[in-house]
Amino acid sequence: MSDPGQTPELFLDVRGIRKRFGDYDVLAGVDLLVPRGSVVTVLGKSGTGKSVFLKCLAGLVTPDAGEIRFDGRALDAANAASRAEFRRRCSYLFQSNALFDSLTVLENVALPLEQTTQVPNAEIRTRCLEALRQLELERFRDQHPGQLSGGMLKRVALARAIVTRPELVLFDEPTAGLDPLRRNAVFEMVAKYQRQFGFTAVLVTHDVPEALAVSDRVALLDGGQMRFQGTPGAFAASEDPAVRAFRDSAGALRDTIAALRRGETVLSEDNL
Amino acid sequence: MKQQTKLELVVGAFVLTGLAGVAYLALKIGAGTLVGGDTYLVSAEFGNIGSLTPGSNVVISGVPVGRVEKVSLNPKNFRAIVDLRLEKAVQLPTDTIASVKSSGLIGDKYLALAPGADAEMIAPGGKITEHEDDVDIASLISRFAFGNVSPDKTEKK
């Protein structure tokens, strides 16, 4: 893949995002390039500000500095219209799903159309039933979120995200709290519907192998900056120490355990 | 769907009975008149009405028949004018005596009417001419305490 900086297909162009909480620089100038129609994954350890970064994109957190260009237009606090347009064309999948537990599955999926558009009620209903059908959720449409399992909830949240036919979907740790099988299922789901609906996806996760499998581009957030941006192939081959540490963490654990079994003292708490 | 209609039903019942309650409170209890029926006004003049105020009871033989509507001062002779609102069913002969009384020693003041025997009745807006002033209990007690409660002294005052 060529350097997307020069491609005209750049959908989201993020430069120099900074965010400070108290005395701590969570984001110290983060860049991210997202070509149209691609799946971009931001990897990083827990607590490196991946979610904060995604929330900056979504407008839930106002960055202290930096520029976000969406489809060629700058998004900033002063320009409310550009933000409104961004919200209309973008969906956000929360780590906690953020479904309304007082509403049924169908009502949850209908919520964005009902509250943000003038689409007639009958059409909302057909579109929601269609989305539920595509995600194989029809059977659960009158159930409440409390009655469903974690993986199912993720599907409902995805249905709610795609029902507005967004061009960009932001996924905040879509696999958090799921077992490995469901984790795979979620990544499959992302890949499948990304192709089916043709949206651009930005994922934040720390599941390296799965991310490498589904992504067109991978970025590594570490120490408040993007330590790596490129194709999965380049990530797998990178010799950058931060990339290696993250990529080979499973192997590193094996080594550490083996060392412990041999009775050696191992100190790697700096990673905590 | 079924749950939805049930919710609407319960809320609707709540709001309707609630509004009926508000209407009852505002129009019946808070109407500021006697329960039902027409009323008319008469007035009476007193030298002293004590602490008689608008809202005080008007009774005949102890039965409430109306209330004091307004208390004002006649600027010519500096006497108190009391307007009474009475039930229409109660017609007063022209020689009715109005007197200010207290229930108990220091209880609230009310206006007692003692209907006379005249054949003619007081018309709405008319005037009760016979009256008895409030007995000033405080001065009565002080005079009693100082031992000069004699009929002639009271008369002189």
Next chain:
Amino acid sequence: MLRILGRSGLDVVGEFGDFALFTGRSLLAAIGSRKLGRRIMRALYEQGVRCLPVIIIVGVFTGLVLGLQGYYVLNRFGSTSLLGDLVSLTLVRELGPVLAALMLVGQAGSALAAELGIQRNSEQIDALETMGASPLAYLVAPRLIAALLSFPIQTTFFTLVGLVGGWISGTLVLALQGNVYWSAVFRAVEPADVRECLLKAVVFGLLTTAICAHNGYNTHRRRRASGARAVSASTTRAVVLSSISVLAADYLITSLLV
């Protein structure tokens, strides 16, 4: 010291401004919000139907106690015929609006603050924002509008039931004649008293609901706590501030009207 005082003073002024903006924006945001009626219906269910038992129970007992105490005091002056005046005016002017509002704060207000706090924590409010839907219009406005209706109604129920309570203790338990009590009630209450009663109920409804919603909504802004503790702190604060504001507003309205 001076700096701390100044800063907390500024905080209070800022909080007041934030609260006023929050309430105003919520009411404005309601305009044109879809399916608002259904959400108002749900809010009416929470503030109305669900709170009715506590309103009725507390109302009856308030009336009973007023009747009992009032009778013994009035009996000393031979003015037990005034029991109806005492019970009805006390209920209509003061205890009805105030106690009903306090009960509603305890049941519906605390639930509202906790619910919004949890919705804030579980990112449901953020979810509405990323959709481009106004959380104020969706979550807060229906509660405020419902309060305008439910508080006067609940206050009326409380007052009427309280009058019956006063009648029970005055005539059934003690030796007053029923028609003496009721004619005193009907005679004593003026239109102005009912206006005062309903005005107070509307003001308390708007005020306490907005305070509870504001505290729950801003759970994430709590400095000393987060998560479940922040929700509990918000709920406590919502109930305490609402109760104080009910009594303060009551004093203010009474002194303005009397």
